Every structure is written in C-alpha cells, then in structure tokens.
Amino acid sequence: MSKISVVPYGPQHPVLPEPVHLDLVLQDEKIVSAIPSIGFIHRGLEKLVEKRDYKEMVFVAERICGICSFGHGMGYCEAVENVMKVEVPDRAKYLRTIFQEMSRLHSHTLWLGLAADAFGYESLFMQTWRIREKILDMLEMATGGRVIFSIVDVGGLRKDVPDEMLAEFAKRLKDLREDYNRITAAFLEDDAVKSRLCGVGVLTIEQANDLGCCGPFLRASGVRRDSRMTDYEAYAKLDFEPVVSHDGDSYARCVVRIKEIYQSIDLIEQAIAQIPAGDVCTPVKGMPDGEYLARVEQPRGEALYYVKGNGTKNLERFRVRTPTFANIPGLVEVLKGQDFADVGTLILTIDPCISCTER
Amino acid sequence: MRQPIRAGEMMICEIDPDTLLDEVTKLKYSEWRLMQICATKTGEDSYEVLYTFGHGYRLRSIRLKISGEAKLSSITSIYPIAYLYENEMHDLFGIEIDMINIDFKGGLFRTGVKAPFK
Amino acid sequence: MSIGVFTKEVIYNLFHKPATEKYPFVTREYGERTRGHIENDMNACVLCGMCMMRCPSHAIKVDRNAYTWSINPFSCVQCSYCVEGCPKKCLSMKNTYTTPDTAKNTVTLKYSDERIRAEEEKKKEMIAKAMAAKKAAAEKAAAAAKTAAETPKAAAGTAGTTEKG
Numbered sequence: 348m349s350k351i352s353v354v355p356y357g358p359q360h361p362v363l364p365e366p367v368h369l370d371l372v373l374q375d376e377k378i379v380s381a382i383p384s385i386g387f388i389h390r391g392l393e394k395l396v397e398k399r400d401y402k403e404m405v406f407v408a409e410r411i412c413g414i415c416s417f418g419h420g421m422g423y424c425e426a427v428e429n430v431m432k433v434e435v436p437d438r439a440k441y442l443r444t445i446f447q448e449m450s451r452l453h454s455h456t457l458w459l460g461l462a463a464d465a466f467g468y469e470s471l472f473m474q475t476w477r478i479r480e481k482i483l484d485m486l487e488m489a490t491g492g493r494v495i496f497s498i499v500d501v502g503g504l505r506k507d508v509p510d511e512m513l514a515e516f517a518k519r520l521k522d523l524r525e526d527y528n529r530i531t532a533a534f535l536e537d538d539a540v541k542s543r544l545c546g547v548g549v550l551t552i553e554q555a556n557d558l559g560c561c562g563p564f565l566r567a568s569g570v571r572r573d574s575r576m577t578d579y580e581a582y583a584k585l586d587f588e589p590v591v592s593h594d595g596d597s598y599a600r601c602v603v604r605i606k607e608i609y610q611s612i613d614l615i616e617q618a619i620a621q622i623p624a625g626d627v628c629t630p631v632k633g634m635p636d637g638e639y640l641a642r643v644e645q646p647r648g649e650a651l652y653y654v655k656g657n658g659t660k661n662l663e664r665f666r667v668r669t670p671t672f673a674n675i676p677g678l679v680e681v682l683k684g685q686d687f688a689d690v691g692t693l694i695l696t697i698d699p700c701i702s703c704t705e706r
Numbered sequence: 707m708r709q710p711i712r713a714g715e716m717m718i719c720e721i722d723p724d725t726l727l728d729e730v731t732k733l734k735y736s737e738w739r740l741m742q743i744c745a746t747k748t749g750e751d752s753y754e755v756l757y758t759f760g761h762g763y764r765l766r767s768i769r770l771k772i773s774g775e776a777k778l779s780s781i782t783s784i785y786p787i788a789y790l791y792e793n794e795m796h797d798l799f800g801i802e803i804d805m806i807n808i809d810f811k812g813g814l815f816r817t818g819v820k821a822p823f824k
Numbered sequence: 825m826s827i828g829v830f831t832k833e834v835i836y837n838l839f840h841k842p843a844t845e846k847y848p849f850v851t852r853e854y855g856e857r858t859r860g861h862i863e864n865d866m867n868a869c870v871l872c873g874m875c876m877m878r879c880p881s882h883a884i885k886v887d888r889n890a891y892t893w894s895i896n897p898f899s900c901v902q903c904s905y906c907v908e909g910c911p912k913k914c915l916s917m918k919n920t921y922t923t924p925d926t927a928k929n930t931v932t933l934k935y936s937d938e939r940i941r942a943e944e945e946k947k948k949e950m951i952a953k954a955m956a957a958k959k960a961a962a963e964k965a966a967a968a969a970k971t972a973a974e975t976p977k978a979a980a981g982t983a984g985t986t987e988k989g
Binding site for chain 1: 829830832833836837843854855857858859878880901902903904905908917919
Binding site for chain 1: 740765790
C-alpha cells in the first residue's frame, strides 16, 4: 500500500539558483503531479514604462535578467525601432548579433556549471565556470560591463567596438574552443554523468508542441524551431541550422546546449569575418506611436516583446513573455513519474530564469 | 473575423469578447499554438487583451476590449497551458477570468498590492 | 568505456597556472571601458541638471541654490547615460568600482568658495540688471499711459486697457 504525500520544494533550496516553489505530490518516491508557484520576486518592471521615458526604459529592460540582459535590451529596442520605423545601421546589427551570441555562450556555460553542480560533480562545475570567466572578460573589455552591458540603444549601439578588438575576440575564441573540447567530454562521455541524465525526464515531440515549450528544451524533443531563423539583426546573413536532438531526455537537453555553444562560437566567427564598416547608431527623432511584437531567441528560448506607444515619451505598455514562463507547463509534465531525487536536475534542465519570469 | 490590422509583422484581428471561444477553437483546429496572452490598460476602467498564436515562424494575434467588471471566459478548455497567462492577468490587472482549469485565486504572483497594474 | 574522462583536465590543471589571482597582493586591472563609477569635475560643471533629468535610477541631485552636485553611488547603475548627455563634458566614467561602505552615503560636491562668490556676484548683477530693465519698462509704460491719457479722443478704445495694465 503506497502512501501519498505532498512535499513542498523550494523556494529556498540548495539546487535552485532562484526562488521557485513546487508542491510535489509523491507516491512513495515517485512524483504523481507537481503544482508550480512563482512570484516571490515580482518587481513590476513592466509598470515602470509609465514613469520612465522610452529611452531610459532600455536600461530597465536590460535589468530584467542578469544573464540574458543583452537580449532583453535588444528585444525592447527592436520593438521600439519597428514602431518608430528606424533603420539600424548594418554594423550595429552585426555587433548586436555578436553580443547576443556571446551572451548565449556565457549563459549556456553557466547552465553547464549549474547542471554539474546539481548532479553533484563540483569540480566540473568549477572548471566550467572558469571558461565562463574568460567570456565575461571579453565582454567587459568590449562593453564595460560583465553581465549588464548597457551598450544597446534605440537606433543602434551606444559605443562602437574597434576592429582590433574584434580580431582579438576571434583569437580568444579559438582558445575557447580548445577549453570547451576538454570540458564537454566530461558531460557527454562520463558514465556517472550519463547515468544521471540519460532517459530521465523524457518529453515527447507532441507534448513539447502542445505545452508551448521553447528554446533548447523544445529542440531537445525534436522540434526544429529557433527564432533566429526569423532573420532579425544579422542572422539572415549568417549560415546556421537549428540544433535538434530527438531523445527528449535530460541528456538530449545537455547535448543541444553543448552543440549550441559550438554553434555560437561559429556564428561569432562568421560575424567577425563579415562585419562591415560604418556608423553604429541612427539618430532617433519623435515619439513612438504604434505597436509591435518583437521576438528574440534568448539562450533559454524564444522571448516576446510587446510594445505599444501612444505618441508621448512614455510607452503605454511594455510586455515581455519570457522563455521560462512558457517552459513551466513543460517542466510540470516532465516531473510526472520521476524519482524525487531527480527533481533538482530536472528543474535545472529547463534552465529556469525566475527573475526574467517575474520581471 | 473582421479585417486584419497589420502592425509590423503581427496580424491583429479585433474580435468581440463573446466570440472569443469560437475564434480560439478555430485557431486550435488549424494547429496554431498559444504563445502569449497579455492585457493592456487603455482607460480608467477598460482593458485590451491580446492573444498571440504561432504556427511555425508565423505570428497571428486576436484582440478584444473589455471593461473592468466584465468576466472574461477562460480558454484553458482549448489550450490548457493558458492557465499561467490567465492567472498572471488576473493577479496583475484584476481581470476576472471564468472557469480556469488551475485557478491560483490571486496566488500566482505574491504582490504586496493587490492587482498592481490595475 | 568512459572512465577517467576528466583525467585530461586534471593533468592540464597540474601543469598550468591557477585561474585565480592572489587577491590582496595582486589587484585586478580593469579595462579602459569598464564602467566603475561616475566622477564630476566641479570646475567645469555649470549645474545645468541635465544629468539629474537623464538618470534612470534618480541617483543624481543637482541643487543650483546651494551650488552642489550629489550622487548616491549605491543607487547609481553605472549606465553612463548621464556622461553621454553632459553638455560640458565634465562627467566621466572611471574604471574602478564603487568602494564598499557601511551606510548608503551620498557623495556631495560643491563649487569652490571663490567660484560661489563669483557666481553670487554674477547673480546680483543679473538681478540688478533685471530690476533696471523692469524699472525702465515700467517708466515706458507709464509714459505711454500718460500720452494716451492726454489724447483720450484719439485712442478711446485702447486707453482703458493701458491704464489698467
């Protein structure tokens, strides 16, 4: 006779980087269902559009999240630029692409470290984050900030990045590839790691589609959908294919993210090779009037930015649909039928970013 | 559906709140997936609700206008995952939603002020 | 078989320098673009208040009557939006970070005594000039009213309003 019990999981838990709460209904050691609840750190940043003008709002948008901050700033700017019909110079488009891919690189590296920590491989966690530090150094050199770059602006970028610096980036990326080769072998081949990831938390392709998942979580289940294919910024001119895996388990999610790391390095190298000379910012005149829904592929998945202006300096509405918000129903589905001991790893496989979700 | 408005790449169709479930069912059967639901405050006591759907890389939105007191019918019977967006809308804007499959009753976001965006 | 995948990394680490720096003995050198903290050159500042208006986190306060410019370094988000908008280019972004503190103190900068004296003089002069201009305008108006009163028939329609004004 098995017993049903409810175990509260989080918001403060050693495996969770950010506060999310789950009520887990357990039958013995197996999870029957999970009820998510969020909202511990809701900040109401969307409401700030009424107090800050549309140019100051770029800085607020960047601070939605500490990891995908560049993408949030860029998504917001893209939406406002489309409302105001501003054409961004080509060089700025390329630089934005480079910074977005660098963000993806450091976000996925951060995830690899956190995952290693979640399944108890602490030395791997440290080695992974050592690589991440090198990326952060590059970003600090170019933009002046380690995670919040404050370089994107409505109409382009606020600072140009000199060509010598880009050449230096290309050189450092070559070294990074070597570093990643050493580290990723531990994730992909180590038996201990595989035993924690293979076959755990399988999400089928139908479920992934129905539950509206996005990002690597979706692509690991075999859906070929990557918003970068919608050709915003300079992605149209770069050669790449969405990374897809068909197993749908935790291991597949790990593989997809590792492949995306190499893809990002490749994309940055392509962009550095193609980048044209010229201005990086178009002067913006007037006030936003109209609406637009921009989408950006963040490291964690597709983010939507809805902007509505009414001809004054303050926008009427700014709404962000973050990838983690869309992935929560998928997470709840994945948890069903799993062991209680795997909950920590499974929550991390969707790469939750709760600060994004609660804006 | 009435005439679509083109705003950038987004197609928006204005609909009547009573026909919401019909329109959403139609979209569901032509295999559109729900991408987001968002409310916008447009006046003292009036709101706009925007439902965005995706099909591959295409986007399509439907929009309806409601007043503060009106109850909006939930689309969770058609798209079960809409419960998060609808609870969010209820918690932030105070819009009453009828018949949600998982109703947090104002407990999804723990805000200090009730319905802060109202 | 995949036992000892990590050995390569272990061997690599044995023969390479540590990734960390011996902090108190070696301090980190920041790049020239690093956004650390804001500094203001009070000799060039004209207290226009542009930075106060632009600051997204309302960290900067400018008081023109007290001749002070103050910043709360704990509210500042180092976006350097004020630096870009400064008309006199007296604000600058330094590449060292804000130092830690036990309280959220604000940093207040004031004009030098000489400059305050000069500004006061200037202000007095301006006030005197304004007063003189006002007086002249009043006299002119009075003279106009007088001429209007002397010829009531010629400007009957406008005389009333002129007197009132």
